[in-house]
Amino acid sequence: MQRRTALMLIPALSAALARPSAAQPAPFPDRPLRMVIPFAAGGSNDIVGRVIAEGMGARLGQTIVVENRGGAGGILGNEVVARAPKDGHTFLLGGSGSFLISSLVQPRIPYDIIRDFTPIGFLGAAPNVITVNPGVAATTMGELRDLARGSRVPLSYASPGAGTTGHLLGALLSLVFGAEMEHVPYRGTGPAITDVLAGRVQILTNAAAPLRPHIASGGLRAIAVAAPRRLAILPEVPSTVEQGFSDVVSSTWYGLLTPSGVPAERIGALHAALNATLADAAVQQRLAEEGVEVEPSTAPQDFGSFIERDRQRWQQVVTRTNIRAE
Known part of the structure; x- marks a missing residue:
């Protein structure tokens, strides 16, 4: 009786083993990805973005298609990503001006930079x-x-x-x-x-x-x-901090963000590919030519914390000077 029962269970067990586990995560990325740059082609943002897209694509095993969506101080491109599917295949090249400062000075923003985006990682700053x-x-x-x-x-x-x-x-x-x-x-x-x-x-x-x-x-x-230390490509120019103006610190920074709600493991895969790209000496040299000092974030959350701090700092300037974009 026991042998007969065991024989009856074999087909059912084989079928169960043949089915993929429900907990098995879907492959990522499983198709080309899209990087939205909220500027027209040809400028520094475009150059930086394309260098990163090429390096990350090679490491992820998929092409990253760069899409330039300029206009409204970055708002148009930012909104495209905020409304994109939450699958990690679309992400934004965010910047200090186009992403953060625009959210402080533009009268109408169709998204919230904290609620509607999830940080992937910091690239660096110029x-x-x-x-x-x-x-x-x-x-x-x-x-x-x-x-x-x-x-x-x-x-x-x-x-x-x-x-x-x-x-x-x-x-x-x-x-x-x-x-x-x-x-x-x-x-x-x-x-x-x-x-x-x-x-x-x-x-x-x-x-x-x-x-x-x-x-x-x-x-x-x-x-x-306007930094704590001198710039490698302008070594003869002193910094504001060394001249006694420690409050005058400003940079054009870059980072990658996805829509909020992308699974954490996909954010992690994108972050790892970004940091591997930034570790490449050829990439560092190319970004240095654009004045960008590479500064990868240890974790996506570190970039998120940086955005919060920078937002609070510039909010004080905007409030005190009543700056508004027309």
Whole structure:
């Protein structure tokens, strides 16, 4: 009787073993992925994103298709990702201006940067450089502060647009200097550089990459790198912190985010691929050419904590100066 029962159980057991376990996770990624860059093709954000997409795709065994969704200061591209399927196949190249600062200064945001996104990891940051037209009688942060305080007409500073990182850094300088300064917004970094070179505006802050050739030619004078330490590609330019202005710290940073609700194991796979890419010497060199200092996060949650801290810091500047993007 026992032998007969055992024989009857064999087919059922074989069938059970042949069925995949219900707890078996689906393969990931199982198709090409999509990286949304909330800027038009050709700029620093696009270059950084494509370098990362190529490296991560090779490590994940899938192509990562880059989709440029520029417009509205980053909001259009951010919203695409916030509303994307929660399967980890779509993620965002988020940045200090397009992701975080836009959420503080834009009057209407169709998402919440904390509730609707999950961090994957930090890439690194390009510290901003404070430059002036050579006709400005200042070579240090202290001299620029004294000039701003003593000027009958407020010093003017250019930015790539209202509500950008350059706008907020200029506003921060005004607060720290204790002097009124005039903001002159442009439609992009290029036109802003043109007018500062021509002397129509006195001050420009931006990431180092687009400013570097003009600093080298003497068209712009670099006053400081808005960071705790000097920048490798501009070693002769002192930092704001070493000049005694520890509150003047600003960078154009980059990180990856998915829609909220993506399974943790998929976030982990993307984070591992990102950090492996950032460990590649060739990738580090390419990002350094864009002024980006690689700084991978130990865990996705670390990037999330950084976003919270940076948001609180810039919220104080926005509130005190009543900045709003038009």
